[in-house]
Amino acid sequence: DAGITQSPRHKVTETGTPVTLRCHQTENHRYMYWYRQDPGHGLRLIHYSYGVKDTDKGEVSDGYSVSRSKTEDFLLTLESATSSQTSVYFCAISESVTSEAFFGQGTRLTVV
């Protein structure tokens, strides 16, 4: 497996609380992505990064923010969690725009 770790693996949180998910890589890959996986919707891109401090929005970015202060870490923050953000979140990394993407194990987030 590529050196990519997501934490936490599972989290239950209350509506309105802030939540931060972490993606850590040891591959020194330039590109990092955050997706959410929902039944019937597949994988939808939330945000992605193409370098330190270089990030951009995906197709479902509302309610989420990201930060990448180091190559190895890509943080996804839900400023005020809502029940619609209950999902499985996947991080992925890619060395270049033409190379394979490697995925983390996923984080199951439940907002109650």
Next chain:
Amino acid sequence: AQRVTQPEKLLSVFKGAPVELKCNYSYSGSPELFWYVQYSRQRLQLLLRHISRESIKGFTADLNKGETSFHLKKPFAQEEDSAMYYCALRDQGAQKLVFGQGTRLTINP
């Protein structure tokens, strides 16, 4: 904007039968297309990509630019092929990797 459509959420076939998972895309540039697979309790992983034109685990996929399709095919399904399959498109201009809705393939014995 780029878009990937997998029209079948669920597909069920018998062992030994041919399999075809459909993928259609919309993209104004020159697309780079992939198939990813997620087996039960495993990470999502790359199955194949169109530029390599190789066969992985008996699966092949041909890019048809005229029909904007990248269907995944296997002539004889095996039980271990049961998994979730995602078609994906890389938007090189924006450096994004966009996925379809996924198709859950079940191979019946």
